[in-house]
Amino acid sequence: MHVVMIGTGYVGLVSGACFADFGHTVTCIDTDADKIAGLKRGVMPIYEPGLDVLVGANVRDGRLSFATDPAEAIATADVVFLAVGTPSRRGDGHADLSYVYAAAEAVGRLIRGYTVIVTKSTVPVGTGDEVEAIIRRVAPHAEFDVASNPEFLREGAAINDFKRPDRVVVGAETERAIEVMRELYRPLYLNETPLVVTGRRTAELAKYAANAFLAVKIGFINEIADLCEQAGANVQHIARAIGLDKRIGPKFLNAGPGYGGSCFPKDTLALSRTAHDMGSPVTIVDAVIAANEQRKLAMAQLVVQAAGGNVAGKTIAVLGLTFKPNTDDMREAPSLAIVPALQAAGATVRAFDPEGHQEAKKHLTGVEFASGPYECLEGADLAVIITEWDQFRALDLTRVAALLDDKLLIDLRNIYGFEDAAKAGLTYRSIGRPTHEAPRAALAVG
Numbered sequence: 001m002h003v004v005m006i007g008t009g010y011v012g013l014v015s016g017a018c019f020a021d022f023g024h025t026v027t028c029i030d031t032d033a034d035k036i037a038g039l040k041r042g043v044m045p046i047y048e049p050g051l052d053v054l055v056g057a058n059v060r061d062g063r064l065s066f067a068t069d070p071a072e073a074i075a076t077a078d079v080v081f082l083a084v085g086t087p088s089r090r091g092d093g094h095a096d097l098s099y100v101y102a103a104a105e106a107v108g109r110l111i112r113g114y115t116v117i118v119t120k121s122t123v124p125v126g127t128g129d130e131v132e133a134i135i136r137r138v139a140p141h142a143e144f145d146v147a148s149n150p151e152f153l154r155e156g157a158a159i160n161d162f163k164r165p166d167r168v169v170v171g172a173e174t175e176r177a178i179e180v181m182r183e184l185y186r187p188l189y190l191n192e193t194p195l196v197v198t199g200r201r202t203a204e205l206a207k208y209a210a211n212a213f214l215a216v217k218i219g220f221i222n223e224i225a226d227l228c229e230q231a232g233a234n235v236q237h238i239a240r241a242i243g244l245d246k247r248i249g250p251k252f253l254n255a256g257p258g259y260g261g262s263c264f265p266k267d268t269l270a271l272s273r274t275a276h277d278m279g280s281p282v283t284i285v286d287a288v289i290a291a292n293e294q295r296k297l298a299m300a301q302l303v304v305q306a307a308g309g310n311v312a313g314k315t316i317a318v319l320g321l322t323f324k325p326n327t328d329d330m331r332e333a334p335s336l337a338i339v340p341a342l343q344a345a346g347a348t349v350r351a352f353d354p355e356g357h358q359e360a361k362k363h364l365t366g367v368e369f370a371s372g373p374y375e376c377l378e379g380a381d382l383a384v385i386i387t388e389w390d391q392f393r394a395l396d397l398t399r400v401a402a403l404l405d406d407k408l409l410i411d412l413r414n415i416y417g418f419e420d421a422a423k424a425g426l427t428y429r430s431i432g433r434p435t436h437e438a439p440r441a442a443l444a445v446g
């Protein structure tokens with residue numbers, strides 16, 4: 001099949017490369033000429049493990065190409081995906097759909113023969129109806145259907161998520177469109193991926209419901225972590241204890257400094273606004289949004305408290321700035337709230353992130369960037385782990401202690417244990433775990 005991606009951002013590029021790898025012929029379109037020129041030379045506009053190799057191989061095999069002008073590709077396309085950005089509209093948190101609508105109009109003018117136009121961008125319920133109306137207006141006689149096919153890709157694991165998804169959701173209103181979408185995803189039948197076929201509005205809302213539910217799960221475990229600190233209980237053990245219940249599931253129960261990224265903050269807000277407008281508020285999601293914002297700031301207070309109530313004049317080594325590991329994405333990262341708050345409290349912040357420096361420099365001021373984790377720690381008073389990159393999981397803690405003047409390690413991702421840190425001579429503070437646990441409190445699942 002011939003597939004066109006309108007928008008070669010994160011979702012468009014990963015999806016395009018993966019569809020090409022399935023054997024389809026894919027053209028990725030973007031208005032950003034520099035980005036397209038770079039991709040033609042093999043330069044990836046984002047950091048995503050394995051993407052450069054996947055793109056390179058499919059370009060070489062002639063299944064994947066890039067262009068700024070969509071005319072030629074759309075004329076022969078079976079499926080055109082709209083994968084343009086839907087940022088939060090400034091001021092009200094609604095998803096800004098202007099790029100989606102502009103793309104729909106452009107596509108409408110260019111389609112020839114039966115084409116399925118698919119929204120892959122996360123769009124509020126009802127957007128497909130509007131896309132259909134726009135195309136009908138500019139191309140009254142065109143043969144087309146509009147479908148919804150939300151993505152569930154995690155940054156850093158996007159290729160695997162695309163190729164081995166838990167499910168694929170397709171929302172469409174005609175059998176003809178459903179058949180085209182089935183054909184497109186046929187390679188996934190081999191591993192028996194469930195294809196959930198539903199109405200278009202349902203598919204649109206399902207995406208928001210999925211992300212909001214995961215955000216609620218994180219918000220919930222973070223509040224339980226706070227409670228654990230008061231109660232002398234261990235949140236990791238609670239996550240295990242409840243996660244083994246199949247109705248709850250073990251994933252997304254890691255307490256931390258709050259969720260960030262390009263999806264959860266934006267999508268929860270957009271869902272909240274839509275629900276409010278429709279007179280059916282999602283109060284649980286509203287509470288999680290507020291708690292998550294508050295949490296990021298509370299993390300800076302936690303650091304100050306752990307440092308004895310005052311960080312003025314201290315140098316704080318920050319390990320990890322991106323909103324999670326294996327990405328250079330800084331959007332809504334907890335570090336963007338924590339670092340400025342520590343600076344405002346009078347601390348000097350020195351940071352190291354394996355991939356995030358370039359993006360971080362756009363958002364943070366007055367931060368010194370170190371060339372590695374130990375360089376970051378050298379001569380600092382205390383250290384804070386904000387993002388759980390693999391290379392921070394196996395630090396030589398004795399060396400860490402030797403490099404830090406106050407011998408204080410604050411671990412906002414719970415990647416170390418109290419005993420190992422204490423053995424290395426560190427004062428250790430983590431999230432939702434007692435600072436010291438009797439051996440009988442160690443977790444054992446038999």
Ligand code: UDX
Pocket residue numbers: 151152153154155156211214218251252253254255256257258259260261262263264323324
């Ligand atoms: C998410 C969804 O997982 C994906 O399906 C959707 O398409 C886009 O949004 P992503 O934002 O890439 O993906 O990252 P994810 O791994 O879900 O993590 C989001 C945030 O939640 C990160 O800040 C992460 O640190 C945080 N998180 C995640 C926790 O704090 N605890 C957890 O247990 C899991």
